[in-house]
Amino acid sequence: MPHVKVFAVINQKGGVGKTTTVANLGAAVAAKGHDVCLIDLDPQAHLTLHFGIEPGSPDTSIYDVLLNEESITSARQKVTENLSVVPSLVDLAAAEVELVTTVGREQILADRRAADDLDHEFVIIDCPPSLGLLTLNALAAADAVLIPLQPHFLALQGLGKLLETVSLVQRRINPRLKVAGVIFCMYETQTRLAGEVVADLEEFLDSMRDQDTPWSQTKIFPTRIRRNIKLAECPSYGSCIFDYDPKSHGANDYLSLAEDFLAIAGSQPASRIEGVTKATPQETEAPSEPVSRIEGVTKATPQETEAPSEPVQPDTQPCSEQDTTPTEPAAQVKDAPADSPDAPPSQQYVATEPERTSQSTGDDDTQPPTTGQTPTSQP
Numbered sequence: 345m346p347h348v349k350v351f352a353v354i355n356q357k358g359g360v361g362k363t364t365t366v367a368n369l370g371a372a373v374a375a376k377g378h379d380v381c382l383i384d385l386d387p388q389a390h391l392t393l394h395f396g397i398e399p400g401s402p403d404t405s406i407y408d409v410l411l412n413e414e415s416i417t418s419a420r421q422k423v424t425e426n427l428s429v430v431p432s433l434v435d436l437a438a439a440e441v442e443l444v445t446t447v448g449r450e451q452i453l454a455d456r457r458a459a460d461d462l463d464h465e466f467v468i469i470d471c472p473p474s475l476g477l478l479t480l481n482a483l484a485a486a487d488a489v490l491i492p493l494q495p496h497f498l499a500l501q502g503l504g505k506l507l508e509t510v511s512l513v514q515r516r517i518n519p520r521l522k523v524a525g526v527i528f529c530m531y532e533t534q535t536r537l538a539g540e541v542v543a544d545l546e547e548f549l550d551s552m553r554d555q556d557t558p559w560s561q562t563k564i565f566p567t568r569i570r571r572n573i574k575l576a577e578c579p580s581y582g583s584c585i586f587d588y589d590p591k592s593h594g595a596n597d598y599l600s601l602a603e604d605f606l607a608i609a610g611s612q613p614a615s616r617i618e619g620v621t622k623a624t625p626q627e628t629e630a631p632s633e634p635v636s637r638i639e640g641v642t643k644a645t646p647q648e649t650e651a652p653s654e655p656v657q658p659d660t661q662p663c664s665e666q667d668t669t670p671t672e673p674a675a676q677v678k679d680a681p682a683d684s685p686d687a688p689p690s691q692q693y694v695a696t697e698p699e700r701t702s703q704s705t706g707d708d709d710t711q712p713p714t715t716g717q718t719p720t721s722q723p
């Protein structure tokens with residue numbers, strides 16, 4: 345029996361490609377023969393709609409899992425042979441308020457996971473665009489985090505807060521939590537800026553390799569998801585990209601991403617994922633900028649790694665079928681040990697260089713010129 349592995353796809357920014365990635369990566373991994381369950385934890389229910397499921401039409405949803413003690417298996421809908429979706433509901437938006445007096449409210453999904461007989465190889469959770477209670481529930485229940493990023497102006501802004509939240513959850517609630525990878529979405533293949541953002545992030549991650557943080561082993565997925573209009577069109581048809589346009593760049597990119605994912609998740613040889621992929625000359629065709637541009641990305645000093653003392657708090661096969669046959673108990677979510685001295689480096693990314701431009705060519709959509717940024721350490 346496979347050991348279910350749970351991934352939370354998070355980024356507190358909206359519109360970076362979380363839902364598109366969960367839907368199409370999930371469909372691609374399922375099409376390769378792996379049993380996948382997707383959980384829609386966003387009250388906007390975009391993932392639910394992406395698979396043609398009308399929010400509220402199924403009897404049970406993730407709302408019932410979190411608030412009415414339903415099991416995950418009873419709420420899931422079968423989409424294809426290997427793919428199930430636990431749908432969302434607009435009412436989920438009220439969950440943060442309804443759960444305000446509930447003790448352990450950030451661990452409800454983890455408890456359901458532990459109690460449930462999830463018989464999937466992979467569970468992938470689509471999170472809302474915030475670091476609130478719903479995202480905390482995903483982090484508490486997950487084994488690993490995937491972070492979609494759009495490589496443009498301020499792409500890395502907010503990453504420090506996101507990593508700090510992951511670190512707090514890892515230290516206080518879920519010791520096994522790791523940041524597995526960063527996925528670049530809506531990537532402009534010919535732009536200098538996209539290559540620069542990747543290089544900045546590589547440098548930052550490389551500087552963290554010997555640190556004891558949940559992101560010390562984080563990979564940048566070699567596959568970049570190019571901007572492709574077919575990916576934007578398919579949700580309105582209630583289809584994943586493989587049903588809607590299997591020959592599109594979008595379909596090719598998500599199939600390739602599924603290979604990266606399986607390598608990272610341990611289902612295939614990890615040869616594609618060795619180390620961190622450097623930007624290719626094509627991606628950085630303009631001359632590179634002085635090294636000073638990325639000076640802020642340095643190894644965390646002891647002062648920078650002082651542990652934050654506050655508790656974990658929220659900020660505020662192609663697709664289209666139905667089952668429920670559980671067989672295997674999921675891993676238990678353990679209580680976190682007491683605070684460790686190795687806290688996360690508090691990295692914050694700020695915009696500093698407004699003169700950077702991008703030149704988009706090729707088959708992808710274009711973006712207006714954008715400006716660069718420099719990650720800086722914050723004591």
Ligand SMILES: Nc1ncnc2c1ncn2[C@@H]1O[C@H](COP(=O)(O)OP(=O)(O)O)[C@@H](O)[C@H]1O
Pocket residue numbers: 357358359360361362363364365390473529530531569570571572573574575576577579
């Ligand atoms: N690679 C892509 N190319 C073109 N449009 C995309 C791509 N990825 C996502 N989109 C579109 O961008 C918007 C935001 O993506 P979405 O996945 O919903 O982001 P998030 O879940 O992070 O808010 C959606 O309209 C989606 O269809």
Ligand SMILES: [Mg+2]
Pocket residue numbers: 362363364386390471
């Ligand atoms: Mg979304």
